[in-house]
Amino acid sequence: MRLDLEGTSGTSRKKPGVRGSRIRPIGITRAASQMAMRCLAVLCLLGIPAVACAQSEPLDFDNIKPVPVFSAGVGFITAFQGGTPNLDPLVSPVILVPLGQNWLIESRDTFESDLAPPPDGIGYKGVLEKEVDYLQVDYIANPYLTVTVGRFLTPFGIFNERLYPIWIRDLQSDPLILPIATGPSGAQTGAMLRGGFSITPRVEMNYATYFSTLSTINRIDSDRDAGFRTGLFFPGPRVEIGGSFQHLLQDDHSNAFGFHFEWQPPSTSLDLRAEYARSHNGSGYWIEPAYKLTNAPIWRHELRHVQLVGRMQQFFTGTVVDDDLPVLNTNMFEFGMNYYFRDDIRFVSSYGRQFATGGNENVWTLGLTYRVALPLGHGDVQ
Template structure:
């Protein structure tokens, strides 16, 4: 009798603990994107199937584990514009981090995280979110070596008022040469001020790259979404000894309410201009070897069930050769509980 009581008590304690740790509301989720992208760049055709799964695991109210991987295929002709097609697949971890949400002003993250330089890398460099398929030319500035950092980061909203918020991020990253988990030794941060009623944010970033001669990178950004117009304006400027440049993107959605189901309301037109000015090239900086200007125009169509079609045309001007770049693709965003059970 005493034995069975102990077993029952232990079982009850275990269930209570498990419920507290992984209760109904703490269900992990698997989200992400599946994309197929076709590109014609200066006559060379290639195809990129991409799967970007995100695993998010809440552990109570203060701890959170999140991870994003990227499995990307690259299928192209062996000799550029001629020969048979062959492909290769690359898998990388963009982030795998443990977050401690202390309060509204402070979150501490450890592990692998997206390098917080300006806004493109953290906010827009995901297949479902970015309006144009190609990353900005200046993307490698401030995000060397891989766009991800291995170390620790603090972030939050330092000051929150009704009319404005001051947000910040600071981090340190260690050098890692592990395949698919690489990162550079660097430290840096970002500060921004956001005016919610105006839909306007402006900010600045800094990175000190602590290897290969110790480089400084700095940048600035702005985002403006007028509350009354479905317009989205984003821009970044970045500078490093390797080069500097900017991009300015404008996207117009034909319906103010993004849940609008009318045919034209699902359409989005996007335009982006970029200018890059070459500095002192360095091995592994992933930047163009000459001054480059580029203009892109694209159309995105948001179908029901989180499916998006996109098509874009870009013209690139460079002393190394001008090019027409055509891109088209289909993107699907998914979200479901990471383990079964319970009602939806």
């Protein structure tokens, strides 16, 4: 029935054109009309191959000339810890400069401020903190090896290197064990060898091994140490398990080690991550499930932008006190909800309760995060 109706309407739309009754009254002869039709046909014959050629021409992916890229993570987080409000604006620009087919210069800096009420309680005050997160030169030597020189993020565990940017992390607070082996800056200055490759079609291996030199220069400080991280990734179930080790080559020559686990089931929007780390400064773990409500039974259109996050963590003090780690045994539970306006803009919120022998306190966070990425040149293939 529907086909009949469409056919009828199509015929009726063609009738005026076929008869030409609406063309002749304005003074155009039949010969002119035929000439116009021929010209149109010729143009179509000339144009169709050109369009078809343009659409079917494949990109040569091995020879795309990369262009420098500017990216940045921007955020404004309001945190209430123990009833004290803190305003944390943050900008973290990233510059990527590719050279040739195998080289890449990349850097990330962080500019942030922790604005808190002064003792007199009037207004908010703070200082602008600047940090060079990394400034490194990468050389992709072969499919199995990349050589990195400069200041790089310490490849210990998964949070520091993969999940730290403000627009990536699901909860805005740092895990308690983050400073173990990564220190306050999370970066080292030296050289690193790293890579990833398939062992079998079902197993991939990644590794990173590094040596860092002692640097006391402000904003690029680092310890003298050596370490490695390796992981096995199973693409089928999307599971990664791995371990990290670091040996300090100065002072007390201590060791630190850790394990990490990631699971993202292919059948749903769950992310489950966990880390354990131990050194003479302390030990602890965190477990963080995050679930995006893409398959909610109700209000699916609205809820598919919502992500629920939880994190449970424990920290146990070690034999040597570290200023960046809690000084007392601490347990913490956090629950958060994020709303993705787009893939690059989101509202973040969380509530946590920290339990320590010195006292308990609530930790609230509210904020907005944004990620921008721009090509510094023509992004399209010419």
